[in-house]
Amino acid sequence: MTDLLELVYEYRRLLSRRDALGGELNNAGERRLLGLERLFGAEPDDRKRFTRRRHARCDIRLPATINIKGRVEPVDVVDLGGGGLRIEPAPVLAAGQRAQLRIVSPDTGRMYVFTVEAKWEDRSATRSTMGLPFVGAPRQIMLAA
Numbered sequence: 001m002t003d004l005l006e007l008v009y010e011y012r013r014l015l016s017r018r019d020a021l022g023g024e025l026n027n028a029g030e031r032r033l034l035g036l037e038r039l040f041g042a043e044p045d046d047r048k049r050f051t052r053r054r055h056a057r058c059d060i061r062l063p064a065t066i067n068i069k070g071r072v073e074p075v076d077v078v079d080l081g082g083g084g085l086r087i088e089p090a091p092v093l094a095a096g097q098r099a100q101l102r103i104v105s106p107d108t109g110r111m112y113v114f115t116v117e118a119k120w121e122d123r124s125a126t127r128s129t130m131g132l133p134f135v136g137a138p139r140q141i142m143l144a145a
Contacts, residue, residue, distance in 0.1 A: 004058055004080060005105055009112050009138050011036040011082045016137035040082030057081035066091055066116075067100040077103060084116065084133035091130065093118040098135060104143065113139040 014033040018025050025033060057079040064077050068091060075087040085101070093099060101114045116132035 004060065005062075005103060005112055006108075006110075007036065007039065008080060008082060009140055011040060012114070012134055012138045036082065057084075057086070062103055064101055064103040066093075067102070068093055068097070069099075075101075077101075078129070084119070084131065085114075086129055086131050088127060088129045090121045090123060090128035093121075093130065095119065095121075099132075101132070109143045111141040111143055113141065 011033070014025065014029055014036065017029065018033065024030075058081060059079050060077060062077045062080075064075050064087070065072050066075050066087065073091050075089065075091065077085050078088050079086045087101070091099070095118050098115055098117050101116050103112045103114075104110070105112070115135045115138075117135050119131045119133055121128065121130040
């Protein structure tokens with residue numbers, strides 16, 4: 001899953017860079033962004049109906065932390081894609097509220113920091129889950145060995 005984290009990070013960085021540059025990247029950046037957009041393309045839907053999700057997601061299970069106004073909570077990332085992710089358990093976070101999600105790669109020692117925004121939640125007696133799209137540019141931090 002570490003490779004998936006790196007690809008999502010790269011995709012979000014390129015999108016942010018393109019936005020900051022007024023919609024243009026150099027040729028290599030544009031080609032890479034196009035390839036990543038194809039990789040993270042819309043989920044297949046055999047019924048050809050409208051879906052609210054723009055990007056496909058991959059089922060994973062990675063430990064992470066979410067920082068909500070200084071309150072840090074452990075969560076698991078249970079699916080991840082180019083546009084966002086889903087976590088369990090759902091933290092107390094109002095729709096539209098932003099937070100920082102940190103995921104440390106066990107393979108590379110890199111920490112990925114994504115700004116996310118609460119979009120939806122599903123709470124039941126047995127589980128709680130929340131969908132969070134990415135907002136802005138992510139950061140990547142190499143942790144000391």
